[in-house]
Amino acid sequence: MRNYMKVSALLIAVTAAAQSPNRIMVSPDHHFLQYRDGKPFFWLGDTAWLLFEKLDRNETERYLENRRRKGFTVIQAMVLHGANAKSASGVAALLENDPGRPNLAPGGYWDNIDWVVDQAAAKGIFVAMVPAWGSVVKAGQLNLGNVAAYATFLAHRYRDKPNVVWISGGDTPGDQHTDVWNKLGQTLKAEDPGHLMTFHPFGRTQSSTWFHNEPWLDFNMFQSGHDRYDQDTSSPHRYGEDNWRYAQDDYARTPPKPVVDGEPSYEGIPQGLHDTSQPYWTDADCRRYAYWSVFAGAFGHTYGDSAIMQFYRQGGGKGSYGPKESWTEAMDDPGAGEMQFLKALMLSRPYFERVPDQSAIAGQNGTKHDIVMATRGAAYLFAYSYTGKPFEIRMGAIGGERVQAWWYSPRDGAAEAIGTFANQGVRTFQPPGAPREGNDWVLVLDDVSKKFPPPGRR
Numbered sequence: 001m002r003n004y005m006k007v008s009a010l011l012i013a014v015t016a017a018a019q020s021p022n023r024i025m026v027s028p029d030h031h032f033l034q035y036r037d038g039k040p041f042f043w044l045g046d047t048a049w050l051l052f053e054k055l056d057r058n059e060t061e062r063y064l065e066n067r068r069r070k071g072f073t074v075i076q077a078m079v080l081h082g083a084n085a086k087s088a089s090g091v092a093a094l095l096e097n098d099p100g101r102p103n104l105a106p107g108g109y110w111d112n113i114d115w116v117v118d119q120a121a122a123k124g125i126f127v128a129m130v131p132a133w134g135s136v137v138k139a140g141q142l143n144l145g146n147v148a149a150y151a152t153f154l155a156h157r158y159r160d161k162p163n164v165v166w167i168s169g170g171d172t173p174g175d176q177h178t179d180v181w182n183k184l185g186q187t188l189k190a191e192d193p194g195h196l197m198t199f200h201p202f203g204r205t206q207s208s209t210w211f212h213n214e215p216w217l218d219f220n221m222f223q224s225g226h227d228r229y230d231q232d233t234s235s236p237h238r239y240g241e242d243n244w245r246y247a248q249d250d251y252a253r254t255p256p257k258p259v260v261d262g263e264p265s266y267e268g269i270p271q272g273l274h275d276t277s278q279p280y281w282t283d284a285d286c287r288r289y290a291y292w293s294v295f296a297g298a299f300g301h302t303y304g305d306s307a308i309m310q311f312y313r314q315g316g317g318k319g320s321y322g323p324k325e326s327w328t329e330a331m332d333d334p335g336a337g338e339m340q341f342l343k344a345l346m347l348s349r350p351y352f353e354r355v356p357d358q359s360a361i362a363g364q365n366g367t368k369h370d371i372v373m374a375t376r377g378a379a380y381l382f383a384y385s386y387t388g389k390p391f392e393i394r395m396g397a398i399g400g401e402r403v404q405a406w407w408y409s410p411r412d413g414a415a416e417a418i419g420t421f422a423n424q425g426v427r428t429f430q431p432p433g434a435p436r437e438g439n440d441w442v443l444v445l446d447d448v449s450k451k452f453p454p455p456g457r458r
Helices: 002-018 057-069 109-122 134-138 147-158 178-191 244-251 283-295 306-310 334-347
Strands: 024-026 033-035 043-047 074-078 098-102 126-130 164-172 197-201 220-223 259-261 300-303 372-376 380-385 391-394 402-408 415-422 426-429 441-447
Touching: 043 306, 043 334, 057 109, 074 164, 074 300, 098 147, 109 126, 109 147, 134 164, 147 178, 164 178, 178 197, 197 220, 220 244, 244 259, 244 283, 259 283, 259 300, 283 300, 283 334, 283 372, 283 380, 300 334, 380 391, 391 441
Parallel strands: 043 074, 043 300, 074 126, 126 164, 164 197, 220 259
Antiparallel strands: 024 033, 372 380, 380 441, 391 426, 402 415, 402 441
């Protein structure tokens, strides 16, 4: 009887945790995420891949607080970058580099992860954890012989934490070691059904290619990667910088599942990734990727910074991909602060009715950096121009006899009212300033009768 009561109490606790209102779930239309109480959840992620290994607790607190103030809602981090992973204090994560044998020394690797997850939760931040980077599976250290034990350990340890998301994969193709990735996903989902799960694929590929119909995959993730148009010569689609095309592809799949760009070009990393003589991606490029993918149907966006993802320290070695500043400086790179204005814009209008709608752009749309991306609800429309060139809108795409028009700045979140217009015909809009790359603006059209607040405000 006592054992029965213990099991019953455990089941009740797990069920209650899974139903916690501050957990997230897929929305009823399967295109967005929401909190359990029905409020919209906008995924604004940061790639802090080596967080668990590189930072001590004081540094972690400093990093998380910076991200909280900048509006981030998700931190993406690797649990095991390698089988030899160690905490900042030098404690190994595993016994004999075996994922099936976690090192549970008090105050060690796993206790630190617990602490990080709890600190993030206190700041309203979700931790999207990658159980093992793809290289750990490629090396055979995580395999069919130990993956179920490792996944069960993770599920049982973190299933009561409301702010966890699982990211299988880790910069790896899904058609390699597919049986291991499926077993990892199946076990995590069976043992921890209360948390969402996706797959982080190799550059310029998408999880949907291999796992869209797998029950353990709750939402799709693609990695649009770090290549320019001319550098993307061998990927399956050759989409180059057009990350919106991945979002568009996955948005149209059946059955529908939410989609997000989990790794676009990082701020402060060389174009093409490996050659440090190439130009470096800037905050303007980060904004372009963010607005393009979200307007094409993504439920949020992940930002990245080269120094942050590896927590590079000046004087601490060469680092990867030519970082030019320490992580403490990079925390305040301009792109990191500018991402919050995208979240503010999307949450300032009725959220769950939004759909991508390129038909709202009249006439001949631009290509590559000149393309204008549009998304709308029943009574509002957003159109994003990266270069600030004039463009035409097909009025009447939303309801209302007259519309209030605004220019919204992705650089500082400022909104400028530009007049009211009849909601019919075709109208040309000229963004402020001289056309150039990085002079990006969002045109906002609102049904006047709805009396929405200025864009970006609620």
